[in-house]
Amino acid sequence: MHTQSDFDPLRDVQAGGGPGMRSFIYGHLAPESFPIAELLAACQYSLREEGSLALQYGPEQGYGPLIDYLRAKIERDEGLSLGRQHLTITAGCAGALDAIARLFTHPGDAVLVEAPTYTDTLHIFRDHHLRLFQVPVDEEGLIVESAAQRLEELRRAGERPLFLYTIANFQNPTGVTLSVERRKQLIDLARAHELRIIEDDVYRDLCYEGDVPPSLFALDESRETVIRVGSFSKILAPGLRLGWVTAAPQVIERLAHCGLRSMGGGANPFASHVVANFCERGLLEPHIARLREIYRARRDAALTALAHSMPPGVTWTHPRGGFFIWLTLPAPLLARQVIAAAEQRGVTCLPGDIFFAERGGERNLRLAFSYLPPDDISQGIAALGDAIRASL
């Protein structure tokens, strides 16, 4: 339950904790990363030169120049040549996932999700009354063999899942990345079971070490199996509420021409004009390069502090990108007890259990390292280490 404090304009600054609390709760962006002057210039252009279009109802599929920029970006980054019929602009990743659930599922439909996975996706799927079945994740991402077993078990029980939802790169909440070998196996498995994959790929550009594997969408040459979701929320600004979907033309057609888009004139026309102008001026690429530096430094600060501060028995993931590290506490420690002790020491994070559709996570913590500066990360993790030691 949320209270009046929801309205506090400082809420974002607090990022989930009270004043003076070092919070690893939210995967919020580094506040100093926002390109204020450049976005203001893009607002000026969009209003002065294009105001009568940017402020009006827009095309349902999205603003054409933004679609074309994204097609060029995907061709450059992934070597994929997509037509306009393969891409639509959405109101963020959230708008995309909600639309997929609204237009391609019915209440009671079965969906496979990773264990653990992004808690807000579970929330969206539950709002659509989907039944969620979990498949475990290890250091190489979703365990495809476990997915195959779960599908067989479900089939024997008369269940036939429609979708599998995965964050293949720098997963939320674990930070792990699905290996290329498993990606290929997963596509084969999905085809064999007529299962469609929803690939949440919002962290693709935030790789701090090595290369990003090809997306499931790129590996699915048929273009029939994977619906891939991207977003400007992690690489520019979540407050603009802009994302996109790449998928088969019939999926794009359905997403673009639903009632919500028809009434609204597409997803966020004004923000689309602003972001298209920002991108067309070549500003997104150097901005992403800068974000990689900012977040790499934060990840490194977090990993160094963990190595320095954690008592024996605590383990954690080593993400090559994204915003999150996943801690596992030794028995008999419980995450919620440790968080209570940590909050007394001025530091907080999320307990692992909220990231599971069925069960699990009682000994896990998610640390979001995106929001706090490196010094706060180091001191916060030191305090967390003290809290864990005190709980042992």
Added chain:
Amino acid sequence: MHTQSDFDPLRDVQAGGGPGMRSFIYGHLAPESFPIAELLAACQYSLREEGSLALQYGPEQGYGPLIDYLRAKIERDEGLSLGRQHLTITAGCAGALDAIARLFTHPGDAVLVEAPTYTDTLHIFRDHHLRLFQVPVDEEGLIVESAAQRLEELRRAGERPLFLYTIANFQNPTGVTLSVERRKQLIDLARAHELRIIEDDVYRDLCYEGDVPPSLFALDESRETVIRVGSFSKILAPGLRLGWVTAAPQVIERLAHCGLRSMGGGANPFASHVVANFCERGLLEPHIARLREIYRARRDAALTALAHSMPPGVTWTHPRGGFFIWLTLPAPLLARQVIAAAEQRGVTCLPGDIFFAERGGERNLRLAFSYLPPDDISQGIAALGDAIRASL
């Protein structure tokens, strides 16, 4: 079906017709009405002074200062004193209606709608697999007696509608306004049948003659029966995608804390900051006054041209506000035939049948008078009159 022309940045200028076509299709805003300089100043303030909040994830219920501005506006305009728990910010009216369908209905649920009603609402409700039953509208709005009859018939058939959707002021597509007497009867009827009313009130501020009746939401002193939707799309700019809902606290709570809002950080944080700043500087009230002048002149031009140009037997509504006039053609004329003839004369509008959930409208045309300047309205309606005469 939409085609590549969806991407044409001129699409909005064309407003549904090709180049050179006078289009009465869309209820788009007068392009010259957008307050470009003032919105740019609001963008500057929001980015320079509040950028790290405006660009970040925001509170789920919406940006507090915008909620408070709307509470003050509603108190001033309607004499209603609402707490923060009675209001939430949405991604336009579209986002509000979609959320109501997502969170408060299941596929197959029965909903009553006006005949005719806004076609995009029918589209949203159909995307949620709702079953729609229509109730006729006359010059005084929804015929409450017919709603009572329909409810009785449905009850005998084992159906119990959950919601009734109405646009009580300056209805889309007819332009008619529900009388105060009928508003009271409708609330009594809804209570008796445990039916909730969705009141789409987006044209409330655009009254050109006389007073706006009290909203169903205001008349429902229990606050339990009516969910009222408002929007900045008609009084400022649809491209910003901002609206709001006023309702009982438990409805607001459910809307605010759904998965979509949780993942997205509320509905359009950046646009919320921009619009809050615009409104806090006292700019919305004079802007609405200016819009009333612009649209009153367009309505008057349309009514004058209709009186001058229509052959005998054609009738039309006389809206006191909003964007739409509803024409009825004499038998044996059919709307789609007349539109084909009109398009040959360089003018177009929408056929009535698309505004009916079940059946009707074959002899009706909807004219949106909001988008074209008065001279184009006069000439367009003269051409439409020629087309009707040629079809007789």
